[in-house]
């Protein structure tokens with residue numbers, strides 16, 4: 426596992442704490458409960474697939490991890506800190522692929538990818554080079570200077586993946602990153618995503634609706650009820666036998682269709 | 684005439700397209716001018732002067748420095764007023780959008796100001812202040828400030844929340860957040876606000892110029908009224924209209940460059 430270089434004088438608290446921790450977290454919107462007394466710990470370097478029915482509060486969990494929303498109850502900590510309150514501390518430490526592409530319409534593809542790098546104060550030349558490299562990786566060569574309106578839905582999603590990954594953050598949050606893509610592209614990107622995360626020792630949580638996708642790339646599959654609390658929390662290793670995988674599949678399937 | 688050869692769409696020919704575009708720009712004005720000219724045949728010149736006389740006066744104003752400088756003075760007063768109102772409007776707008784107290788205090792105040800007629804501000808300005816230019820500036824700012832402020836607030840509140848959170852997720856510094864997100868997001872509405880307020884300001888400025896300025900379109904209009912010179916009154920009015928059209932056109936050019944990222948529906 427790689428070390429955390431970017432963290433000066435890491436306190437004991439930082440080292441002891443899991444990368445992401447939900448302690449008895451609830452989130453309510455008025456009378457609607459989106460997340461209900463959720464307890465979850467994700468360790469550094471884990472690659473976690475988050476499965477759950479539509480509207481069960483997965484994006485809401487991401488918003489709380491990202492510090493964009495405050496839990497109504499309980500505490501969310503990331504790297505031992507509270508994302509909502511210590512917001513700026515996380516600059517460059519986490520990157521998010523949102524469920525919808527959220528590209529800035531007034532920026533070209535490459536300028537969209539550069540956005541996060543600008544916030545990190547990286548020089549213009551370096552920024553451009555990195556952005557172009559990521560666009561190429563995602564198969565968008567030739568579209569660098571297109572405005573979002575001229576890109577297809579899948580292309581836009583790939584730009585938004587490039588934008589998140591370009592910052593090289595140690596924590597990746599991906600909300601259905603490969604959903605708007607064709608089977609082939611999606612399979613290729615999944616594999617590459619998993620390889621990237623494992624090779625660099627990043628921590629990654631990705632939301633998916635596909636049990637196959639969860640099995641393909643997850644080390645761990647967390648299945649949520651509605652409102653969000655844990656239904657299943659399953660570790661998958663390369664040596665998990667096939668019959669066991671089939672059984673797990675059936676359990677998850679049952680839980681998602683209930 | 685268009686349906687005979689469907690492949691040859693009339694707009695496909697640029698010369699034809701441009702001519703057609705020009706025709707439709709000119710058509711309404713030609714119509715008004717024609718109606719006026721016909722009326723001038725039946726009424727005495729102090730009611731409906733011939734357009735030939737009017738255009739002679741327009742030409743005279745444009746070529747005589749002492750008169751043209753009046754037009755420039757009015758144009759500058761409009762622009763100065765708008766610039767002042769905009770600068771203050773941005774500050775007030777930011778306060779209102781960011782602080783509840785500011786919203787509670789300023790919004791009703793500005794709404795109240797919006798109900799005050801331009802002429803009342805003229806009277807207040809004459810009583811309160813001395814310098815002619817300062818009086819005019821004051822009147823221009825007070826009459827356009829509420830609209831500008833509300834438009835800035837509207838633009839700020841109307842920012843796309845998804846995009847805003849996406850940008851926030853990168854933890855930008857305040858200046859970065861402003862240049863990468865706020866500015867480009869509100870620019871379209873700001874330009875529209877300028878266009879709208881330009882129209883208002885050009886109507887207010889002539890009233891403001893009654894505060895005793897010795898030049899400007901408003902002042903000249905007053906002279907024409909005392910002389911019962913309809914051709915002169917029209918010619919001076921047209922100067923103001925020309926200025927507004929010119930400035931609107933410049934703003935449209937800015938829009939075309941600044942908003943080239945916008946998709947254009949083939950249906951629109």
Ligand SMILES: Nc1ncnc2c1ncn2[C@@H]1O[C@H](COP(=O)(O)OP(=O)(O)OP(=O)(O)O)[C@@H](O)[C@H]1O
Nearest residue numbers: 454457459477478479480481482483484485486524
């Ligand atoms: N800002 C908000 N205001 C009010 N209600 C919200 C808000 N955000 C989410 N909700 C509600 O919270 C619940 C969970 O929403 P969330 O977006 O987290 O679901 P999800 O698990 O991501 O669903 P999907 O798989 O369809 O994306 C939904 O019922 C939704 O209507």
Ligand SMILES: [Mg+2]
Nearest residue numbers: 483484524600
């Ligand atoms: Mg969601």
